[in-house]
Amino acid sequence: MTKIELTRFRIKKGKELRAQEWMDFLNKHHQDTVATMAGERMYIETVFKEESSDGYTYFYWYSMQGEGGNAVEDSDSYIDQKHLEYWDECIDTAYRPVDMKVMEKLVAPKINSIIDAD
Template sequence: MTRVELTRFRIKKGKEDKAQEWMDFLNSHHEDTVGTMAAEKMYVETVFAEKATDGYMYFYWYSIQGEGGQSVEESENYIDKKHNEYWDECIDETYKPIDMKLEESLIAPKINKIIEEIK
């Protein structure tokens, strides 16, 4: 089964620049970052940033993922280790992440066929 998720995470006050550094790190190591996805059975992963009117920065994590993938916390890959360091420093654990309710997911048949083949 494929999971489609969108979750909102709050960035700690004063860590906005560090959070941007995190995204810059992932983008500047794009090939290696994409290389971590197979073990996680991650098919699509997208992050959006919001500077909200409440004065906080939020990251919205959108993903399409298969079941049984390796957790990023279990990985020995340098990208995942750095990702976890940024996570621990930037994500506000006092804020309960908001998991958006999936109402409709449309995946083009050609893309869905590819996902099914790599499961």
């Protein structure tokens, strides 16, 4: 079964530029970043940024992931290790992440057949 998630995380005050550096790092190393997804059984991962009226920056993480994938924390990849380093530095753990509830899932049959075949 495919797990679909959308979660809102708050960036620590004063870490907004570092958080942007994090996203720039992942984009600069796009091919290596995408290569880590197979072991995680991650099909889609997208990050959105909100600069909120409350003075905080938020990242929204959207993902579609299959069952039985490896945890990013168990990876030896330099991408994943750097990703976790940025995460620890930038994500505000005093803020409880907001998990959005899936209300409807629409996936084109062609895409769904690829996911189901995995």
